[in-house]
Amino acid sequence: MDHWWQALDGMARFFWIVAIGASLFQLLLFAGSLFMGHEFDHGGADAHGGSAAEGVKILSVRAITAFLVGFGWCGALLTGSGWSILLTMVLAIIVGAIFMAMIFFIMRLLVSLKADGTLDYWNAVGQSGHVYVTIPAHRSGEGQVEVLFQGRLVTASAITDADEPLAPRTPVLIHSVEGQTTLVVSPAR
Template sequence: MSTELQIFYAIGILSTLILVAQLILMLFGLDHDATVGDVDMEGPTDHPGGLHILSVRTVVAFFVGFGWTGVIAIENKLPLYGTVILAALVGSVFLFFVFSVMRSLHRLRDSGTLNYRNAVGKVGSVYLPIPANRAGPGQIEILVQGRLTVVQAFTNAGQRIENQAKVRVVDLVDPQTLLVEPLG
């Protein structure tokens, strides 16, 4: 076995093992970065975030394509310069394919942040009594974005709204507080 073939085999085998390890870790939910506490930083924080074309996954995909294409090309007697060029092209196709798949999956993500504007018009029930005329906050239990949540609420009604009473959300007082009216 020639040195070139050994090198391409080593690249192909090692990168494939890393790819398999990534897939196994992903199946068990261990494929994300760990955080260790908080960090204070100076300077701008308005980075675009998200995916980058050069990531561990895309680079590993490049080397899988590069290594195994090199093995096949050398075993088919392609000259070394042609093998390297072909392997680099196939590796680049692998890289862009994995990047495209990851970008598509990344778009499916949901932040999970509740937008209480989506509660306007919905009906909930009083969890803690709501004082009349915005004298103080109470709490209601309401389904927002598929999640049952307890939210602080005020009312403009002239009388206190008691526990278990049904209310309709009419507006937001602030991003975390609802304005409700009694039903009936």
């Protein structure tokens, strides 16, 4: 191994150091994500409003590390094949930029897939369900309905404008939301 290293010129050594160093750092980032239960680098995501995917930055630690991995390995392989230094540098920068862009778009995709699990009761509008606890007529009190929305079976408070109380197991249609979580329903026809 020492003989191989001594046979390399200065530029080849530079590329090998970058390739191996960046690859080891990439492995540390990956291991940290696995074992620590969270990301070391959130890609620059902004937690103060807006879409999280929009907060992913191209100049994050992961993206820069990906650039260095692509740059280093491309340069190391091309200098070993006898390519000119100028062409090797240009191609290594292009490959590094491709690696960086791939990591950026993958991180952006992964962040956009994150869900916070918060129920938005407006997503229940237009859905059908059934009465769970009797709903008094003319909005004179609250009952409860069971409705499937956002992939969950939810029991929610409900009111109705119907002339008669809605008994348990009566099929209903959700029309709107009053307040934060009270569904406005009518009998399904």
